[in-house]
Each structure stands twice: as C-alpha cells, then as structure tokens.
Amino acid sequence: MTGALAVGIAGLGTVGAGVVRLLADHAALIEARAGRKVTVVAVSARDRARNRGVSLEGLRWYDDPVALAADTKVDVVVELIGGADGPAHDLVMAALAAGKPVVTANKALIAMRGSALGAIEGASIRFEAAVAGGIPVIKALREGLAGDRIAGFAGIFNGTCNYILSRMRAEKLDFATVLADAQAQGYAEADPSFDIDGIDTAHKLAILAAIAFGREVDFGAVHVEGIRGVSALDIAFAEELGYRIKLLGIARATDAGIETRVHPAMVPLAAPLARVDGVNNAVVIEGDPVGQIVLQGRGAGAGPTASAVVADLIDLARGRAAPMLGVAPQALARRAAVPMAAHRGAYFLRLMVVDQPGVIADVTAVLRDHGISLESMLQHGRSPGDAVAVVLVTHVTQEAAMAAAITRLAALESVQVPPALIRIETA
Amino acid sequence: MTGALAVGIAGLGTVGAGVVRLLADHAALIEARAGRKVTVVAVSARDRARNRGVSLEGLRWYDDPVALAADTKVDVVVELIGGADGPAHDLVMAALAAGKPVVTANKALIAMRGSALGAIEGASIRFEAAVAGGIPVIKALREGLAGDRIAGFAGIFNGTCNYILSRMRAEKLDFATVLADAQAQGYAEADPSFDIDGIDTAHKLAILAAIAFGREVDFGAVHVEGIRGVSALDIAFAEELGYRIKLLGIARATDAGIETRVHPAMVPLAAPLARVDGVNNAVVIEGDPVGQIVLQGRGAGAGPTASAVVADLIDLARGRAAPMLGVAPQALARRAAVPMAAHRGAYFLRLMVVDQPGVIADVTAVLRDHGISLESMLQHGRSPGDAVAVVLVTHVTQEAAMAAAITRLAALESVQVPPALIRIETA
Ligand SMILES: NC(=O)c1ccc[n+]([C@@H]2O[C@H](COP(=O)([O-])OP(=O)(O)OC[C@H]3O[C@@H](n4cnc5c(N)ncnc54)[C@H](OP(=O)(O)O)[C@@H]3O)[C@@H](O)[C@H]2O)c1
Ligand SMILES: NC(=O)c1ccc[n+]([C@@H]2O[C@H](COP(=O)([O-])OP(=O)(O)OC[C@H]3O[C@@H](n4cnc5c(N)ncnc54)[C@H](OP(=O)(O)O)[C@@H]3O)[C@@H](O)[C@H]2O)c1
Numbered sequence: 001m002t003g004a005l006a007v008g009i010a011g012l013g014t015v016g017a018g019v020v021r022l023l024a025d026h027a028a029l030i031e032a033r034a035g036r037k038v039t040v041v042a043v044s045a046r047d048r049a050r051n052r053g054v055s056l057e058g059l060r061w062y063d064d065p066v067a068l069a070a071d072t073k074v075d076v077v078v079e080l081i082g083g084a085d086g087p088a089h090d091l092v093m094a095a096l097a098a099g100k101p102v103v104t105a106n107k108a109l110i111a112m113r114g115s116a117l118g119a120i121e122g123a124s125i126r127f128e129a130a131v132a133g134g135i136p137v138i139k140a141l142r143e144g145l146a147g148d149r150i151a152g153f154a155g156i157f158n159g160t161c162n163y164i165l166s167r168m169r170a171e172k173l174d175f176a177t178v179l180a181d182a183q184a185q186g187y188a189e190a191d192p193s194f195d196i197d198g199i200d201t202a203h204k205l206a207i208l209a210a211i212a213f214g215r216e217v218d219f220g221a222v223h224v225e226g227i228r229g230v231s232a233l234d235i236a237f238a239e240e241l242g243y244r245i246k247l248l249g250i251a252r253a254t255d256a257g258i259e260t261r262v263h264p265a266m267v268p269l270a271a272p273l274a275r276v277d278g279v280n281n282a283v284v285i286e287g288d289p290v291g292q293i294v295l296q297g298r299g300a301g302a303g304p305t306a307s308a309v310v311a312d313l314i315d316l317a318r319g320r321a322a323p324m325l326g327v328a329p330q331a332l333a334r335r336a337a338v339p340m341a342a343h344r345g346a347y348f349l350r351l352m353v354v355d356q357p358g359v360i361a362d363v364t365a366v367l368r369d370h371g372i373s374l375e376s377m378l379q380h381g382r383s384p385g386d387a388v389a390v391v392l393v394t395h396v397t398q399e400a401a402m403a404a405a406i407t408r409l410a411a412l413e414s415v416q417v418p419p420a421l422i423r424i425e426t427a
Numbered sequence: 428m429t430g431a432l433a434v435g436i437a438g439l440g441t442v443g444a445g446v447v448r449l450l451a452d453h454a455a456l457i458e459a460r461a462g463r464k465v466t467v468v469a470v471s472a473r474d475r476a477r478n479r480g481v482s483l484e485g486l487r488w489y490d491d492p493v494a495l496a497a498d499t500k501v502d503v504v505v506e507l508i509g510g511a512d513g514p515a516h517d518l519v520m521a522a523l524a525a526g527k528p529v530v531t532a533n534k535a536l537i538a539m540r541g542s543a544l545g546a547i548e549g550a551s552i553r554f555e556a557a558v559a560g561g562i563p564v565i566k567a568l569r570e571g572l573a574g575d576r577i578a579g580f581a582g583i584f585n586g587t588c589n590y591i592l593s594r595m596r597a598e599k600l601d602f603a604t605v606l607a608d609a610q611a612q613g614y615a616e617a618d619p620s621f622d623i624d625g626i627d628t629a630h631k632l633a634i635l636a637a638i639a640f641g642r643e644v645d646f647g648a649v650h651v652e653g654i655r656g657v658s659a660l661d662i663a664f665a666e667e668l669g670y671r672i673k674l675l676g677i678a679r680a681t682d683a684g685i686e687t688r689v690h691p692a693m694v695p696l697a698a699p700l701a702r703v704d705g706v707n708n709a710v711v712i713e714g715d716p717v718g719q720i721v722l723q724g725r726g727a728g729a730g731p732t733a734s735a736v737v738a739d740l741i742d743l744a745r746g747r748a749a750p751m752l753g754v755a756p757q758a759l760a761r762r763a764a765v766p767m768a769a770h771r772g773a774y775f776l777r778l779m780v781v782d783q784p785g786v787i788a789d790v791t792a793v794l795r796d797h798g799i800s801l802e803s804m805l806q807h808g809r810s811p812g813d814a815v816a817v818v819l820v821t822h823v824t825q826e827a828a829m830a831a832a833i834t835r836l837a838a839l840e841s842v843q844v845p846p847a848l849i850r851i852e853t854a
Pocket of ligand 2 (some may be wrong): 437438439440441442443471472473474475477490491492506507508509510514532533534535556557560726727728729732
C-alpha cells in the first residue's frame, strides 16, 4: 500500500460535485477497494462563490483549470468541465504533457480527439463515465470480453431521447409536447439538440466502436439521425406490429468494414432493448465466443456518473491499466468505414396516400423496380379522397435501394407528405 | 511488452478444451489485447488418448495435474478439473505454494475454500468464469462498481434450472417431464441434484456476496432450496397474478447483517429478471450511488466460460490485479449472517382445501394469529367436497411467522396436502 492518491478535479457541476461527494461519503470503502486513500486536494470551476452542496474546505482552488495540471501535489487530473475544445481540452493536454493520468466523463472530447490523445506517448486517460454513465461497459468490452471477437453492439445511450420516446408511447403524446414537458422537468436541456439530434449518442457510439473493434475513434464516419421525426402515429403502428421505437447507436463488423449509425429503430418487443424505458441506458453486445451480453443501468446523473469516475480512480490507485482503445496505438486495426448507403436491413415505411384505385399498385411497382420485396402491408379503414396511412414492412434490402425508391415514392401524385422511414433492428 | 505468458491447463473437458481452442483461434487478437502472446505450453487430463477436438501437438502432457505447478516453463496454472477437493484443490495449492497465479472456473472450490485461499500470502487467484459464465460480473462488482456501496443483488445463476422453469411455463409441463427431457437433450446432468437443488446457485451466490460486501466467503450461511417442489399449478397461478417463477440467488445487506438465500421466487413480469429465459443467466445489482445495474448473458457452455477464463489470463498478462474479494484480507468486514427466519418479505401461499363452509375463516384466523396480513386471495371455481386451490398473497411479513403459520395450516383438517410457499421478490 502506497500513499494517498491525490486528486485534482476541474469542473464542479452535476458530475464534479457528485464525485467530490462520493469520495467523501464512501472514503473508507474506497480506501479498502483502492488499497490506499483517494483524496481530493485541489479543484477548479468558474464561480468560486457558488454553493455546490459539497464542502470544498481545505482544497486548493484554481480559477484556471489548466493550473491544476501544474500543481505538484496533484497525482491525477479529473476533467469534468465538458466540451471537445476549450478549457477541457487544454487541461487534458497539459496534464498528459506533465505525465499525469487523466480521468474524464467527457464523451465529446474522446469522440473528437480520442485518437490524437491516445497517440500521445505514455498517455494515461480513463473515461468509463463517458459512455452509459454508471454501466461499466468500457471495462466490460476492453477487459471482460478481451478474449472475444466483437461482431457488433447496439445500445440506448441517451436517456433524454429514451425518456421522450417512452413517454410518447405510454401517453400517446407527440414529440413537441413531451419535449416541452421534459424541458420543464429538467429531463431535457434548454437547447436539446445535442441529445435529440443524436449527437450525444454518436459520440458514445464512436468511442465504444473504437474499443470493440480495436481501431481509431471515427466520429466522422457515424451516420446520425435524431428523434425529431418520430411521430405518435408511427409509434402506434410500431405497437401494432409488435415493435418499440428506440434511438439506437449501432456498430457492426461486416465483410466490407465497420458500420456505425445512430437512428430511430423498430425493435421487436421480445428483444432486450425493447423494454428499456425512461432514462435508462442499455447495450447488447455480440461476441464470439461469449454470445450475447446485455448491460443495463442509469446512463447519466450525478450518482451513476460519479460511480464510473471513482471506479476509474480506483483502477488507477490499484495500478490497473489498459491501452486507451484496448490495444496499443500501433496495433490498431485499419478497417474501412461502411457508408450508410451500403447498409442492409429491413425497413418500416409509412406513406400518406390518397385513397383511390391504383395507388397501391403504383407504390408496389416502385418498390419492385428497386428490387425491394415486402414482408407485410398494413392499412386501416378507408376514406375515399382523404389521405390514409399505408404501412409497408420490407424484407432485408439495401439502404441505397430504399433511398432511391423513397425519392420516387415521394414524387408520386397520390403520396401526400414525405414518406416516413424507420429501420428495423433485431437487438 | 514482455515475453509470452506461458499457460498450463489442467482439465480438458468442456471448458478446458474451449480455452485451448479460443487461445488458438483468437491468438492474434488476444496478443494485441494482452500486449503479449498467451500460449498454452502444458496440459493435464486423465485420458491422454481421448479426442478432445483440439490439437495438443507440441504441448507437454501431465497425467498428474499437480505436476503442472512444478513445470518451470509454466507461468500460470489454469484449473478446469472441478470439485472443492481432490486434484483441483491439490493443484491450486501447489501452484500458489510455487508462487504461480491461478485462473479457475471452479465455483465449488472458491465457495468452499475461497477464504482459506485468499488468506494465503501473495496468492493470485482469478475466477471470473466461476460465476455467470461469460458475464463479467465479478469484474463489474469488484472494479466497475468499486466506488459503490452494494445494497444487494439478485440473480439467475443456473441455466439448467432456468431452462426447466422456462419450459414448464411455456409448455405447461410438470417438473419431472421437463427434467427427463432436459437430461435427454444434455441440458441437465444425469445426476441433476447439484443444479436443481440449488447448490450450484448457492456456490455462485456465496462468491459474489463475499465480493459485493467485502467479507469472507460464507457458503454455510446460504439458505438453499431448489426447484423440485415447483409445480405446474403454481406456475399457472404465478402467470395469473402477473409473476414468473425463477430460481434466484439473493444477497442483501440489512441492518442485522448479510442475508444470502437461494430459492424459487415469484418475480413481477415488469422486473428485469422475469423475462430472462432458457439457459441465460442474469444479475440485478443495487448500488449506491449507481442505482440498479442489470447484466445478462450465457452462464455456461464452452464458449462463454472460455471467454471469461481468457479474460482473466489477459488481465494477468497486462498485470491488472485486484484482491481476491475486492479488498485486502485484513480489510474484510465482519458482518453477521442473517438467518432465514429473520427474513422479511411477501409470500405466495397455496393451499389445497376441502371446499366447505368455514375453511377460509379457519385459514385467515391462523394468519391473523401470526400477524400476517393479506394483500390478495384467489380461488377458482367451486367443487363442494373436493380439494380446491386457494392462493393467498401476503404483505411483507417475517419468515418465522410464516413458518409457524404454515405448520398450523398444514395441521388443519380441511387442508389436504402440504401448503406450497413461494417467496415474492421485486427484482
Ligand atoms: N451530467 C451528466 O449526467 C453526465 C453524464 C455523463 C457524462 N457527463 C459529462 O461530464 C462532464 C461534466 O458534465 P456536467 O453535467 O457535470 O456539467 P455542468 O453541470 O455544466 O458542470 C460543468 C462544470 O465545469 C465548470 N467550468 C465550465 N467552464 C469552466 C472553465 N473555463 N474553467 C473552470 N471550470 C469551468 C463549471 O463551473 P461553474 O460551476 O463555476 O459554472 C461547472 O462546474 C461533461 O463532459 C459531460 O458530457 C455528464
Ligand atoms: N461446463 C460449463 O459450462 C462450466 C461453466 C462454468 C464453470 N465450469 C466449471 O469448470 C470446471 C470444469 O468443468 P467442465 O464442464 O469442463 O468439466 P468436464 O467436462 O467434466 O471436464 C473435466 C476435466 O477434468 C479432467 N480431470 C478429472 N479428474 C482429473 C484428474 N484427477 N487429473 C487430471 N485431470 C482430471 C478430465 O479429464 P478427462 O477428460 O481425461 O476425463 C476432464 O478433462 C468445473 O469446475 C466447472 O464447475 C463449467
């Protein structure tokens, strides 16, 4: 047992204050698990006067977070400011340059700058909290499944989106209504774009995919769609067809390379992700020879996120280490990114058509022209002259064919509004 | 990067052959993840002539597994023979005495001898495969949730029992029929007692509870009941009441100490464990501040178990270590084991009674005498003179009161067969 691990924390918001509190509240337990004391010695945030609900007595204060890295009494820098650039990035670079290990919850930073950071000689950077909050999914992939070849994974990585979709379904409300209410209740940010447009999910997906497949973090390759276009109508159709709609982050190894995509998806009710509701996160990993592993838990919030940050600190205190992306930088695989147009899957397609003779024949002719075959078709009621919803579920086909067909379908005179398309997944 | 990690494997059955195969098939991937080659150099089993479906060419063979430990070329001993005593125990003791790390899948050994092994100065022993096969639950508890105070956990740890209960429910068959079929199909052993009487689950529970609460492995304290008494009738009643019957291993920290128990339990359909079917394992962990974490996957079989063994080998190759039970032996907590009589929970109670006036009054009077209040009562049809099933669901009460009440109920003249009791859990 060596001396205490001296921690410097930059950022004392939701997560930072949570970490200070956890290290204090569970000090004895953490000392036993870490084999030594883990003690906060210095902190940084913008507003020194702000009450954060935790005691900062006896801790050195820095207005400039970068100064934390230079504090000779600080053994490890915990970055909980956020953002891929600016003070968070400056601090992490300064800490690594000073040879100090870094622990962070910053998914934007790792997704955007992960490869550059990982390439820094001797860099020690841990970020379990950046993906799926309290679920130790990075540890599971990088260590627990280290003997497995990962075929792919699919997950619910954004609690805000999952909360909104869960409430839309349960209460049969539309997106705008639930979003406004979620904002009022603090489940969604005032500027919700980061969450609902899928960017946050894409950050996490890019990080996990790099670890799963042992290759560079490639945020740019991720196909990203959010949940703004998910309608109450399609949620109801999903229900009728035995699906739930979830915003998924999906990564798959195919013969052509690695496919990474974020979009709303229909998931069969019996699949592990279908019943993950509210602010929960979950991920289904397919590995050889382990088979299917499912991990579920709280993906955000002060407690779950602090749990992951402190686990990283305990790993550090115990000297447990792994290369940032599971393998040494020079061992990272070069695997092509598969463009979305090459994706193959089944599709849910909803058209609003004028209910008149010949419309279905026109629609199915377009699909046939693009080699798309149908598994089922659904149409409710009839109202001659009015627009009625026609739902088509396809067999496995290629995204490019689907996109071309949709362009033609949208141009049909009998098709009233842009067709709605939701991909069908089996996870 | 140092030289190869030289592995000696004793036991080349389902798991041992699986490990040899995985190390060969994923050699390059494992080398990248481990930072060095992981190479089998020596093996031991009983029958040298037996075809195990894997190549043993170039490997030193030992008839006596204990001799593996003395092989100076062997860096790590992998024990895959099984059993708490005999050659498995001898081998592990010899390896530890020789200062060699041990990796094992042997839950009986760890459950029965874990505390003694952990107390050996400098002992390095890894056993991720011993609990829940391919699910990295030991790593999750010991490292991933190292900052959390664990309130408890509940899990499905035996695939054979879960398979039998799943089929009994889905096909409305009785226990004996499904067991016989499971044996014919290789899902259950010829001597199934170890699985169906709950012993295997209790081994795993004892191991996980020690890690979760940082105290000695206390197999003797586990209350153990198996699934022989689960009837098709009660499965049907469970269905009607919105429950599934699962064999659970449960550990909880209460004010009085640690409660550990294995028994069939009714789980509400909405709970994470209710829909875990077939040979799957799953565990629900409650931690502070992480909240609820669910881990699910294959709990046995060559592939999932080998995945866990190889993950342990990679940890070893990377120098990642943790104390056997999460904290140093001298830091283990002394926490009382709570006897089953002190357990508090809700109960499902089924009586077969003669359908005559006054019977229900007699039954409810007994419950009242023992301070047991009812949440609901269920009785189907009426057939005067014949035995009918009466189902009672209690509010939370104490096991001791319940046991006393059942003794009195069983003695009532109108009660035809011994009452069936199944505890209700919320996980
Ligand atoms: N919230 C979650 O549930 C969650 C979950 C997983 C990961 N994360 C990640 O954790 C990180 C922190 O998130 P959060 O929710 O805790 O954010 P937050 O509540 O907005 O807190 C940010 C903190 O950074 C400080 N800060 C901002 N700019 C600074 C500067 N220039 N110099 C020094 N300090 C500065 C702020 O100081 P003041 O307090 O003085 O303004 C504040 O304490 C982000 O990377 C986020 O993505 C969060
Ligand atoms: N099977 C699973 O899915 C699973 C899952 C988790 C954990 N485990 C644990 O893994 C261990 C191995 O299980 P298994 O299913 O692989 O067992 P198994 O198929 O019965 O294999 C046992 C092996 O041990 C060898 N052996 C027995 N006595 C020996 C002796 N005196 N000297 C040398 N070798 C001896 C046998 O040799 P021969 O082949 O020559 O007879 C055989 O190769 C057990 O502790 C079990 O609890 C198994």
